[in-house]
Amino acid sequence: MNDGQVPLSSTLRATAQPLAARADFRAGDLLIRPSMLSIEGPGGSAKGEPRVIRVLVALADAQGGVLSRDMLLEQCWDGLIVGDDAINRAVAELRRLIASVGGQVEVQTVPRVGYRLEAGDVLAQSTEEKRPTAGASRSSRRAMLIGGAALLAVGAGGTALYLDRSQRGTVDELIERGRVLQATGGPDTKQRAAALFRQAIEADPGRADAWGWLAAVTIGSGKAIAHAQRALALDPSEPNARAVMAVERLDLDDWITYEDTLLGIVRDAPECALALAQIVLFYQGMGRCVDSLRYNERAIAVEPFNPAHQARRSMKHWIFGDLAKCDQVANRAMQLWPREPIVWNARMITLAFTDRPYAAGVLLDDKAKRPGNLSPPTIGAWRATLQAIADRRAGPSRNDVAVMVDTAMQSPGMAANAIMALSYIGLLDEAYQVADGLLTQSGQVVQRTSGSLARDIYAGPVWGRTQFVFVPACANLRNDRRFTALCARTGHLAYWQKRGIGPDKFVRGSIKL
Structure with missing residues (x-):
């Protein structure tokens, strides 16, 4: 039935502007410059991918309202059909981007509904234009309500679809929380992430990605292979499970097979951090330091606050003769992840073997920073x-x-x-x-x-x-x-x-x- 109202999807798509045409605006303590793909906060400035900035702009334009995943797809992916992981990654990257500039703005997940931007009393205030009038805001909200009502009015089949999407959203959120947690280091992060992945599996045992992530965070244990096999039975292309199986077969296969397997995984899934990290280690072990550096930077792009990637970055600077950058990265990593074994070891090595044994001795004696x-x-x-x-x-x-x-x-x-x-x-x-x-x-x-x-x-x-x-x-x-x-x-x-x-x-x- 068409009562003359413009469909919600059309409304959303019509309001989206090219980033180059958007004026700078403030959201909470952030200054957002869409045309420059950058944000500025109390801790500095950072650039983001165009898709990530589009998500930020869309959430800010909603003036504190909730945008569903479908709405984000309409506004930020132009209605293209993409997997749920695309939205999860964009939201996770947006959160990391805001944190990197010290912003207090929060991207909130509204369970079974969508996402909203919480920025205190100030949302989307243009630095060049006035805020939309109350009437315009009410009109926009009315369009959202009408569109939502239309979605709910499709009968029993629509209700079932809504419930399925709600459950899927809950599982997506658990997986995303676990993914971010396992990539940030700190005490017991792998165990805590594993608990979230197990909750996701309990809610939906058919989620191959949940099984794959569980395999990734339990790698090296007797359970990882079983988890990976379960994931691959559900989806033979699941990247984390494929990477776990490759690592567990290391030295059972020949090295060229191992290398080709990992390269195939990152070709199919460029953001598989586990596969990227294993290529980093493999190439360094083969003396291919340039290739190892390149893949480590790719891993950092996926997981910028993973202590292992950053520890290896400090070592790469040492290997390539830039001791100043080595020290800069290593010292910051020690501040962020005290007592993290790989970070501590990298700092000890780069101090000891650059003729600074006394500085290394001070670090060794510092029980507050030494691995327990x-x-x-x-x-x-x-x-x-x-x-x-x-x-x-x-x-x-x-x-x-x-x-x-x-x-x-x-x-x-x-x-x-x-x-x-x-x-x-x-x-x-x-x-x-x-x-x-x-x-x-x-x-x-x-x-x-x-x-x-x-x-x-x-x-x-x-x-x-x-x-x-x-x-x-x-x-x-x-x-x-x-x-x-x-x-x-x-x-x-x-x-x-x-x-x-x-x-x-x-x-x-x-x-x-």
Whole structure:
């Protein structure tokens, strides 16, 4: 039935203006510049993607009213059919954008309805034009109510559809909250995110994306594979589940298959942060530092406040010779995520192996910033390492060297640290003994599988992979003539030859391909 009213979708589409034509306006403590794709707040300014700015403008134009997901699609996606994840990502990115400039404006989720902008007493005040009159506002609200009534007047079938959408919205919100939580670091974030994903699954067991996210946050546990398999049974293309299965098969498949699998995932799902992060680690471990940097920046674009991505960014600046930027990122990361193991380790490494052992020692002694489960053997090994670096010009004591070598047999991460330290201070025979034990299980300095292991942050196998081999601390190791033989035993030479891509020239050392 048409009673002469303009359909709601047409009204929304007609009110949308190109961003370039929109005047600057204020919303709460934000100055929004649509034509510049930027916002300014108490903490600075930031640029956003056009779609994200369109969502912000639409919510501000609603003057505190609620916009449903359908309304946002009409205004910001021009009615295009996109997945629910598109709206979730845009809203999440908008929230991160506002937080990055210190804004107090809040994008609120109204369960089973949509989203609204909460900005105190001030919403969408143009810096050049007057606010819409009360009459115009009432007219707009009336159109929204009429459109809403029309949606509810479609009978029993429409009611069922509405209920389905309401349930879907609840599940979407749980998944989005878990996704953001797992990407922000801090104590128990993975466990808390897992609880949200389990709630989503309980509400809708058929959601492949919920199962995929649950697999991602439980990776490395015995349950992750089962969660991923459940996701893939529902949707064979689910990206997180595919990434989990690839990681769990690492070293069961050959490295080229592993690489191709991860690249295929990010080709199909460019915002799969788990796959991006694994490519970052893989390329760094293969000496492809430039490619590793590129994919880490892509991961940061997806999850800008993920401590692991930012810790790796600080390391990349060190690898590429920009110590000032390395310090800037590392110090800020320590402020944001104190006691986060990967952040703390990156800061320790970049202080210790840039000839600043005393600064690293201060950090080691700061219990408020030190990871809580750091074991006595690990602390002792770090102390010996820092003392050996301080004494390296005069010659490190044999006792400090012995402590590093002994602890190297207790956990992969401490073996990696020992190799970097021994290479850095020029004790290459000892460095190769530890490297042979860690990477090829040969010689006498091999990893102990039982007994007094240092079961702390360095116990996981990922710490002992070859990412550390291609950092500046291991330059002496790479320049030694034994490096080619070591790379042949680890399988790196075969990978480089089959792929036709060697390590970057500035980290190639004595390798000749």
